[in-house]
Amino acid sequence: MRIGVLTSGGDCPGLNAVIRSVVHRAVVDHGDEVIGFRDGWKGLLECDYLKLDLDAVSGILARGGTILGSSRVQPSQLRDGVERARGHVEELGLDAIIPIGGEGTLKAAKLMYDAGLPIVGVPKTIDNDIAVTDVTFGFDTAVGVATEALDRLKTTAESHQRVLVVEVMGRHTGWIALHSGMAAGAHAIVVPERPFDIEELAARVGERFEAGKRFAIVVAAEGAKPRAGSMDFDEGKKDVYGHERFAGIARQLSIELEERLGKEARPVILGHVQRGGTPTAYDRVLATRFGWHAVEAAHRGEFGKMTALRGTDIVMVSLADAVETLKTVPADRYEEAECVL
Ligand code: F6P
Secondary structure, three states: OEEEEEEOOOOOOOHHHHHHHHHHHHHHHHOOEEEEEOOOHHHHHHOOEEEEOOOOOOOOOOOOOOOOOOOOOOHHHHHHHHHHHHHHHHHHOOOEEEEEEOHHHHHHHHHHHHOOOOEEEEEOOOOOOEOOOOOOOOHHHHHHHHHHHHHHHHHHHHHHOOEEEEEEOOOOOOHHHHHHHHHHOOOEEEOOOOOEOHHHHHHHHHHHHHOOOOOEEEEEEOOOOEOOOOOOOOOOEEOOOOOEEOOOHHHHHHHHHHHHHOOOEEEEEOHHHHOOOOOOHHHHHHHHHHHHHHHHHHHHOOOOEEEEEEOOEEEEEEHHHHOOOEOOOOHHHHHHHHHOO
């Protein structure tokens, strides 16, 4: 069999572990040939690829990023490129393509599958917002990075009696904010799923100072928003891919809280540090299992599906189901966190 692999969209710790696992399972166990397209779908559309053998994937398990490179491609570019992609798949004699990516990549994967290409997807995102899998690799690493940052920020916040508003990634969902906030013992968490009331938030933080505490940490998912009319808010803009370019929840919140509380407040934006560096052991294992199962699915001819974690099992779910909806933070999960803030 000849398999093509690509990594697309925002990178994520664990991508290299999937690539390595695909190569090991396919080349060593099945005697397949594997090629990797450079820079995501762009590589498939431009027929830009490299051969992936054991040497090519040696030593990459613990490395962050992706040895293949990644890029974002606009949906219109992909739609117009389907015929070109099909031509390259035929020319290269590919029997399967394994795109590894998040929401946008999986939508593109479905588009390619619907056009007749032999696709087996692998989900990835630090945001953990793919609904049909219990967890995506990258999430555990990102939560670990954010938690460590929050732990560190507490000491400086306390020294200066400040409120620190820490912005973590999470465009549509607040999973990183929820988990890192719980793990680090933050004092308030705001997520996109629950628009917040600025007065309630200020009251909550204020009570802490009134009780004699010297600092407060507020964790804000980047996509969190105030309740309509609760405060002036700059939502930002959309970029060329239709993705939000947020104006900065941490900056806006810290100004509002400082005014209301009379305490110094500072924004801290963790940004891409959450996506960089070595994956945790959990993410390496999950990524490795996804790679193994993607190759098996390709050999069974199970196309139009992607790997998913359900409990402790890896299962295959249809790409159509995978892209239907996002996994948002449910009310009861938020309440569990709220109780310990
Ligand atoms: O999709 C993962 C994600 O980390 C989002 O939480 C964040 O909004 C986005 O990527 C940032 O992507 P970019 O690398 O394009 O700035």
